[in-house]
Amino acid sequence: KRLRSSQALNEDIVRVSSRLEHLEKELSEKNGQLRQGSAQSQQQIRREIDSLRQEKDSLLKQRLEIDSKLRQGSLLSPEEERTLFQLDEAIEALDAAIEYKNEAITCRQRVLRASASLLSQCEMNLMAKLSYLSSSETRALLCKYFDKVVTLREEQHQQQIAFSELEMQLEEQQRLVYWLEVALERQRLEMDRQLTLQQKEHEQNMQLLLQQSRDHLSEGLADSRRQYEARIQALEKDLGRYMWINQELKQKLGGVNTVGHSRGGEKRSLCSEGRQAPGNEDELHPAPELLWLYHLTEGAPRTREETRDLVHAPLPLTWKRSSLCGEEQGSPEELRQREAAEPLVGRVLPVGEAGLPWNFGPLSKPRRELRRASPGMIDVRKNPL
Numbered sequence: 001k002r003l004r005s006s007q008a009l010n011e012d013i014v015r016v017s018s019r020l021e022h023l024e025k026e027l028s029e030k031n032g033q034l035r036q037g038s039a040q041s042q043q044q045i046r047r048e049i050d051s052l053r054q055e056k057d058s059l060l061k062q063r064l065e066i067d068s069k070l071r072q073g074s075l076l077s078p079e080e081e082r083t084l085f086q087l088d089e090a091i092e093a094l095d096a097a098i099e100y101k102n103e104a105i106t107c108r109q110r111v112l113r114a115s116a117s118l119l120s121q122c123e124m125n126l127m128a129k130l131s132y133l134s135s136s137e138t139r140a141l142l143c144k145y146f147d148k149v150v151t152l153r154e155e156q157h158q159q160q161i162a163f164s165e166l167e168m169q170l171e172e173q174q175r176l177v178y179w180l181e182v183a184l185e186r187q188r189l190e191m192d193r194q195l196t197l198q199q200k201e202h203e204q205n206m207q208l209l210l211q212q213s214r215d216h217l218s219e220g221l222a223d224s225r226r227q228y229e230a231r232i233q234a235l236e237k238d239l240g241r242y243m244w245i246n247q248e249l250k251q252k253l254g255g256v257n258t259v260g261h262s263r264g265g266e267k268r269s270l271c272s273e274g275r276q277a278p279g280n281e282d283e284l285h286p287a288p289e290l291l292w293l294y295h296l297t298e299g300a301p302r303t304r305e306e307t308r309d310l311v312h313a314p315l316p317l318t319w320k321r322s323s324l325c326g327e328e329q330g331s332p333e334e335l336r337q338r339e340a341a342e343p344l345v346g347r348v349l350p351v352g353e354a355g356l357p358w359n360f361g362p363l364s365k366p367r368r369e370l371r372r373a374s375p376g377m378i379d380v381r382k383n384p385l
Contacts (some may be wrong), residue, residue, distance in 0.1 A: 019059060
């Protein structure tokens, strides 16, 4: 291993030394090119020279380290062997890069030399042609070139003026764009503010409408409730009054029926006597209040005093005279029985202002009291006057 490592170190030393020699040669060439080249090429060459010198310094350090290891006779570690191989590869890459740079430099030098020679040849040809020209031709050529230079300067000046005008227009356009942007931003802010105000107004209007609707609803409900309560109270009062009137009328009707039944026998006897003595007209129509009973039941319910007056009212004289118009004319008792036999179903008694109907059923009469009415009685009922 020591032999192998020593041989490898020797090879590395030889390689590094050859690389150093090559770098020294390149540095010398670069220095020569630096003296002969232009300013830009000189700067580029200086940069390349600096990089090459740095590489040279690093290689020298590595060589010194390898020499020290070789003198000590120590073995290389795996990491050191790896670094050694990496150094070899880096050196080869640097050699290739240096060769490429040298080729590029030589090509550039050839081009520059060819252009310089062509330029010098053109100048020589031009000078030769000018030397062959006469003084008048030289003056004419000089005037043409002078005019050309003047026109070119004028065009350049015009282009500069147009360029300055374009710059001014550009600045104006930029200012206009800036003003428009500011106006747009201002308008946008104004629109946002108006939109927020409209939203607030809309919300306030909605709240106001809701409050008004609630107030109207509450007022309407309260008014309708008060109206319904007043209506219910009025209906309750009317109901009580109508019930009291109904009871009064029932009592009166019961009393009138009993009075009619008690007087029925007396009137029948009087009617039989009246047939025997028809000259007595006053005795033919006893108890005229019974004939008014059914008009009372067919009309509206009245108070106690009005009912009493109607019941005790006298019979009209026309009825007394018309009752004597036929031979087969019936007695007032038969008329009363006929009217009492008529059904009262469906007759509506309009009571009070509310107009609530009260229907009375038909009065029950015995069959023996029901008699057929005579034509004279029918005539009296149809044409009382």
